Amino acid sequence: MSDWTKVTRPIPVPDEYTKPFWAAAKRRSLEMQRCQTCGHFQHPPYATCTQCIGVDLKFEPVRGQGKIYAYTIMYHTGDKRFAAAVPYASIVVELDDAPGAFMAGNLLGADYTEAKLGRRVEVVFEDLTDDITLPQFKLAGE
Amino acid sequence: MWDNRCKIAVSGVGYSKVSRSADIPLAAHALEAVKGAIADSGLKLEDIDGLATYPELPATGHAEVDGISVVSVNCMMAMMNLPNLTWHIQVGSSNIGGAFQQAANALLAGVCKYAVVWRAMHNPKGTYQNLPGNMATGAGQFTGPYGFGGPGQGHAVAYARWLEKNGQTRDKMATLVLNQRKNTQHNPHAYFYGTELTREDYFASRMVAYPFCLFDCDIPVQGAVAVVLTTADRARDLAPTPAYLAGYGQRLHFETAGRIGSLSNYMEGGSSSAKLTWERSGFSPKDVDVAQIYDGFAASVIYGLESYGFCKEGEALDFIQDGRIELDGELPLNTFGGSLGTGRIHGLWHIIEGALQASGRAGTRQVKDANVSFVGASAPIVTGTTFIFVRDPY
Ligand SMILES: [Zn+2]
Numbered sequence: 001m002s003d004w005t006k007v008t009r010p011i012p013v014p015d016e017y018t019k020p021f022w023a024a025a026k027r028r029s030l031e032m033q034r035c036q037t038c039g040h041f042q043h044p045p046y047a048t049c050t051q052c053i054g055v056d057l058k059f060e061p062v063r064g065q066g067k068i069y070a071y072t073i074m075y076h077t078g079d080k081r082f083a084a085a086v087p088y089a090s091i092v093v094e095l096d097d098a099p100g101a102f103m104a105g106n107l108l109g110a111d112y113t114e115a116k117l118g119r120r121v122e123v124v125f126e127d128l129t130d131d132i133t134l135p136q137f138k139l140a141g142e
Numbered sequence: 143m144w145d146n147r148c149k150i151a152v153s154g155v156g157y158s159k160v161s162r163s164a165d166i167p168l169a170a171h172a173l174e175a176v177k178g179a180i181a182d183s184g185l186k187l188e189d190i191d192g193l194a195t196y197p198e199l200p201a202t203g204h205a206e207v208d209g210i211s212v213v214s215v216n217c218m219m220a221m222m223n224l225p226n227l228t229w230h231i232q233v234g235s236s237n238i239g240g241a242f243q244q245a246a247n248a249l250l251a252g253v254c255k256y257a258v259v260w261r262a263m264h265n266p267k268g269t270y271q272n273l274p275g276n277m278a279t280g281a282g283q284f285t286g287p288y289g290f291g292g293p294g295q296g297h298a299v300a301y302a303r304w305l306e307k308n309g310q311t312r313d314k315m316a317t318l319v320l321n322q323r324k325n326t327q328h329n330p331h332a333y334f335y336g337t338e339l340t341r342e343d344y345f346a347s348r349m350v351a352y353p354f355c356l357f358d359c360d361i362p363v364q365g366a367v368a369v370v371l372t373t374a375d376r377a378r379d380l381a382p383t384p385a386y387l388a389g390y391g392q393r394l395h396f397e398t399a400g401r402i403g404s405l406s407n408y409m410e411g412g413s414s415s416a417k418l419t420w421e422r423s424g425f426s427p428k429d430v431d432v433a434q435i436y437d438g439f440a441a442s443v444i445y446g447l448e449s450y451g452f453c454k455e456g457e458a459l460d461f462i463q464d465g466r467i468e469l470d471g472e473l474p475l476n477t478f479g480g481s482l483g484t485g486r487i488h489g490l491w492h493i494i495e496g497a498l499q500a501s502g503r504a505g506t507r508q509v510k511d512a513n514v515s516f517v518g519a520s521a522p523i524v525t526g527t528t529f530i531f532v533r534d535p536y
Binding site: 007 | 272280285286288291294295300303349350351352353400401
């Protein structure tokens with residue numbers, strides 16, 4: 001299993017589009033940007049709805065369950081901060097409640113070989129600093 | 143069909159030395175390639191009146207310094223002091239293929255007569271792709287904290303999805319990589335000229351970002367290539383046999399920055415560009431005699447073959463087997479070795495090879511009776527452009 005204890009992650013810097021996402025994560029809640037005109041979820045947050053060019057966008061709570069849409073296993077140790085965790089799984093998750101809105105994460109608490117298309121995962125929250133909490137994923141029901 | 147079909151042609155081509163390390167400033171490489179292309183055309187420096195490039199350093203976390211890590215139009219103007227310059231541009235949205243297309247457009251508009259297009263690539267010291275520093279901003283705030291570094295991992299997630307979705311395995315990619323290294327042995331300008339690669343080497347190589355092993359990724363190098371474009375009537379008066387531009391296209395699809403793993407970003411990018419190219423040129427995939435498809439990461443060739451229409455979705459790894467893509471095969475592919483053979487010079491070398499094959503100037507790697515020569519000059523995601531060059535301008 002990948003050892004994340006020695007990894008120093010870059011700290012996300014919320015901006016005007018993404019502040020509500022990180023504020024929700026700090027409350028251990030997942031909120032995704034949704035178009036109030038057509039109902040489309042999108043991630044990363046954007047200035048307009050990429051489905052209908054609507055501008056009325058709000059963040060709405062979604063359940064943290066979904067499945068692995070794509071993944072890679074990282075072996076390269078070019079970035080020394082992540083070298084201790086190699087090999088590790090970086091995954092792309094499609095949430096049940098927000099189809100089409102892909103979230104990145106690592107697969108925590110499981111061997112990297114468990115990363116496969118379609119595997120059920122659920123969100124967990126990792127505190128990085130006093131201000132920033134990072135959504136992460138583990139296999140569902142474990 | 144395009145009104146301007148075959149009204150523009152590639153004439154001369156030029157190369158700098160390609161080296162692993164940056165022992166001379168990149169500007170010197172660019173100048174060597176540009177002067178080479180002008181000389182190959184039989185032109186003089188003062189004949190050149192148009193300049194176009196895409197001055198970008200794809201390595202992340204390194205400074206862009208003009209003349210050292212990029213070579214801008216301004217840098218080239220300062221070096222060359224062209225007395226008859228009338229037009230120049232550097233592009234942003236479509237990589238070097240876009241610069242080439244703008245040069246063709248300028249020639250068609252009559253605002254220059256002989257344009258030179260170059261691409262110069264720098265290999266910085268240290269790690270090529272650095273993750274953001276201590277802070278992750280912009281689209282990187284949703285990827286950097288998870289150790290998603292440079293473009294390699296972005297391409298890797300899409301490739302893993304493609305493989306599993308289609309019930310394929312990465313071992314079939316060896317055919318592509320080995321064939322390209324074989325072709326590289328016919329290209330003395332390439333970084334890996336003189337270095338063979340065996341099947342055993344491929345399967346023993348270290349994994350970088352699964353499903354990519356080391357040999358699925360082009361090697362960062364320092365070097366430059368260049369071409370001279372002119373109008374068809376002028377090209378006929380120059381020394382090289384012209385390669386006529388029958389049509390081109392650019393990708394018309396973009397999903398928002400930071401959206402990763404999405405195959406549609408590759409497939410719709412590629413198909414939108416190819417559709418324009420087939421319509422403008424009047425050709426279809428079955429007419430193509432030889433193809434160059436961008437291969438910075440080997441999987442880009444898969445998306446290219448499928449989205450451009452050479453085979454069905456999910457079938458590209460089977461399509462490349464059984465000799466089909468070899469020099470004497472049904473669709474000779476990346477005949478110059480591709481980026482996997484030349485080193486990371488981006489898509490202008492694909493364009494050069496497409497033109498050389500059409501003009502019958504590809505030396506020992508020349509595909510017999512090649513007329514219709516296809517080029518996909520960048521990964522269909524984000525920067526894709528496509529071209530058809532022909533020997534016969536009708
Ligand atoms: Zn909408």
